Amino acid sequence: MLLAISLLLAACQALDSEDQSPAYQVPTGTLLELHQDLVIPPDQAGVEIRGTSIGDRYRYNAVCRLEVWTLSDVPRTVRADRFRVERVGREWQIFSSRVSDLRPVALFDRDGPHLLWYATFLYLHSEQQPDIYRLVCGHLQNSDQNPHHLTISEIRTTLAPVMSLH
DSSP, rough: OOHHHHHHHHHHHHHHHHHTTTTOOOOOOOOEEESSSSEEOOOEEEEEOOOOOOTTTTTOOOOOEEEEEEOOSOOEEOOOOEEEEEEEEEEEEEEEEEOEEEEEOOOOOSSOOOOEEEEEEEEOOOSSSSEEEEEEEEEEEEEEEEEOOHHHHHHHHHHHEEEEEE
């Protein structure tokens, strides 16, 4: 139990320092440019951005997903466009790693080593495509690796060449 509390406090301290660091801050008004059309599959609320790997630094690769407000039973195309970041949010969640599966766990669950999911949410606006909701970028990280959110540089790398953050 002491280990779980220590992990939680360390994660909170890391998040506090991220709030102060320019490496993690995406200012409102920042432009996000989509360089190519993307197709959202039927009955899906978004599409994964298959950009560039940030390497094996975290063991698990980062991923971004462009999300929309409404579902449709037919494929939809998101056209190349420029989006304005209206606000930014971040959160993390504790996960547990097992040979057979990956599942959310309670704070004091003692069933094995923890993985943490760190996500950054960029809430977007476009006059031409008002159904675009947000871009979510995140990654899993082992709890013993000084976990943190993706930096702006890592988000840019994950998005390239499909999207760019200006």
